[in-house]
Amino acid sequence: MTTGGFLYQKIKNSVFQNANLTKMQNIFPIRNVQIDQMPAGLKRMKADLKKVDCIIEVHDARIPFSGRNPLFHENLGIKPHLLVLNKMDLADLTEKERILRHLRYQDAKNVVFTDCVKDENIREMVPLITELIQASNRYQRSEALDYCIMVIGVPNVGKSSLINSLRRCHLKKGKASRVGGEPGITRAVLSSIQVSERPPMFLFDTPGVLSPQIATVETGMKLALCGTILDHLVGEDIMADYLLYTLNKKQKFSYVERYDLEEPCDDIENVLKKIAIKLNKTHKVKAFTGVGDINMIVPNYTAAAYDFIRTFRKGDLGKVMLD
Numbered sequence: 001m002t003t004g005g006f007l008y009q010k011i012k013n014s015v016f017q018n019a020n021l022t023k024m025q026n027i028f029p030i031r032n033v034q035i036d037q038m039p040a041g042l043k044r045m046k047a048d049l050k051k052v053d054c055i056i057e058v059h060d061a062r063i064p065f066s067g068r069n070p071l072f073h074e075n076l077g078i079k080p081h082l083l084v085l086n087k088m089d090l091a092d093l094t095e096k097e098r099i100l101r102h103l104r105y106q107d108a109k110n111v112v113f114t115d116c117v118k119d120e121n122i123r124e125m126v127p128l129i130t131e132l133i134q135a136s137n138r139y140q141r142s143e144a145l146d147y148c149i150m151v152i153g154v155p156n157v158g159k160s161s162l163i164n165s166l167r168r169c170h171l172k173k174g175k176a177s178r179v180g181g182e183p184g185i186t187r188a189v190l191s192s193i194q195v196s197e198r199p200p201m202f203l204f205d206t207p208g209v210l211s212p213q214i215a216t217v218e219t220g221m222k223l224a225l226c227g228t229i230l231d232h233l234v235g236e237d238i239m240a241d242y243l244l245y246t247l248n249k250k251q252k253f254s255y256v257e258r259y260d261l262e263e264p265c266d267d268i269e270n271v272l273k274k275i276a277i278k279l280n281k282t283h284k285v286k287a288f289t290g291v292g293d294i295n296m297i298v299p300n301y302t303a304a305a306y307d308f309i310r311t312f313r314k315g316d317l318g319k320v321m322l323d
């Protein structure tokens with residue numbers, strides 16, 4: 001058996017590697033990215049930079065190396081920086097040390113893995129941020145007694161969830177920032193939200209900003225599987241194909257048992273058919289024959305693909321590292 005991914009390979013071969021967004025737009029027609037100009041959200045963040053002491057960049061732990069927006073580093077990189085790799089509950093972290101080494105080699109020296117649903121590793125953040133700020137030059141904020149932090153990241157990685165989780169852990173208070181399963185929930189840079197009393201610490205939530213250039217189709221697929229791009233803009237069938245390819249490549253075969261397959265399979269059509277039958281996701285179509293029309297019941301491939309992707313995102317196909 002091969003790993004599959006035939007649909008994905010076809011797309012990959014049809015565009016140039018390292019293509020810019022103009023070339024990629026057929027595949028990743030991302031709505032909120034403006035080519036050749038800084039996205040409005042980022043402009044606003046840059047303007048607010050003088051009000052903050054530290055930047056927390058949140059990213060998905062399943063893609064520690066892919067899809068981080070380089071514009072963040074270019075435009076906001078002068079402040080102390082903490083990289084939070086969130087959704088650690090969904091990521092296979094058996095190679096955590098290698099990941100940390102590689103990140104250190106890039107630009108990220110301060111990294112924390114978190115789970116904002118179960119509040120894991122959240123309590124270590126306030127002391128770490130305090131340390132980073134105290135070791136830095138706060139310029140015009142050197143007299144300020146409170147600490148202000150900007151939370152940035154691509155859409156849907158858990159920026160609002162992190163703020164809510166910090167508030168739960170340190171202030172025993174509930175939600176202050178809206179959370180949602182789809183990208184684009186946070187629309188504006190909010191006013192500051194308190195997350196700790198001692199030291200007084202305030203966080204700014206910001207809208208997710210994707211990179212205006214997605215370097216490769218593979219990076220785009222990973223970002224899409226992590227839910228940072230709306231599914232229908234990429235296509236559930238292509239995403240499902242890339243997911244099957246990844247699961248086979250990583251030898252994560254729990255989909256076989258879950259969907260009553262006999263063995264691992266590299267043919268997405270076959271897998272989606274089995275999923276549709278198992279979940280009763282079928283629809284009626286009219287077939288035209290020479291002697292009259294007949295109604296046929298056929299598998300609903302899109303619904304099956306959607307279920308496959310959703311099951312992966314919930315972690316029900318096991319913990320996976322996409323990078």
Ligand SMILES: Nc1nc2c(ncn2[C@@H]2O[C@H](COP(=O)(O)OP(=O)(O)OP(=O)(O)O)[C@@H](O)[C@H]2O)c(=O)[nH]1
Pocket residue numbers: 086087088089090114115116117118153154155156157158159160161162178179180181182183184185186187206207208209
């Ligand atoms: N499994 C898991 N899910 C998480 C975690 N953190 C956040 N989520 C979920 O991820 C989704 C997105 O969370 P948000 O906090 O809205 O993400 P965001 O980055 O603020 O999103 P935008 O406002 O779109 O940029 C929600 O469904 C959260 O419940 C986590 O640690 N583990």
